[in-house]
Amino acid sequence: MQRGSDRLSVHRDDEMKHELQGLLRSGHPTRVEEWHDPEPSAEDDPEIWGGPVVPGSSRATLETVRLELARTLVRSSFPAGASALAVGLRRKNAPDALVDAVRQLPGKDRYTNVQELAEALVGSGR
Helix, strand or coil, X not given: CCCCCCCCCHHHHHHHHHHHHHHHHHCXXXXXXXXXXXXXXXXXXXXXXXXXXXXXXXXXXXXXXXXXXXXXXXXXXXXXXXXXXXXXXXXCCCCHHHHHHHHCCCCCCEECCXXXXXXXXXXXXX
């Protein structure tokens, strides 16, 4: 008889490997129990689940545009002008429509944070 730190028998270990095999291969939940699935989004959550939020679209509010920018830009990106921010967005693989909207902002303006940039994008209607 082996006395180690194993809490499971060899048979139970093989059974557990078999149960997890489908999950590991598929990459998504394979069980029918609801408690295994992630929670759905709340009513007041930003609608980024439907894809990138682009200024000028029907879903583009100040909050959603700010969240989309904050997902890509970091603090060290600021302060900067529109062209430098567009280059930073492009390097981080931001959506093309978002990069184009930032690129269309006036070149002389400088933005010190994501909030100012989002306000300029939403306020300008781009």
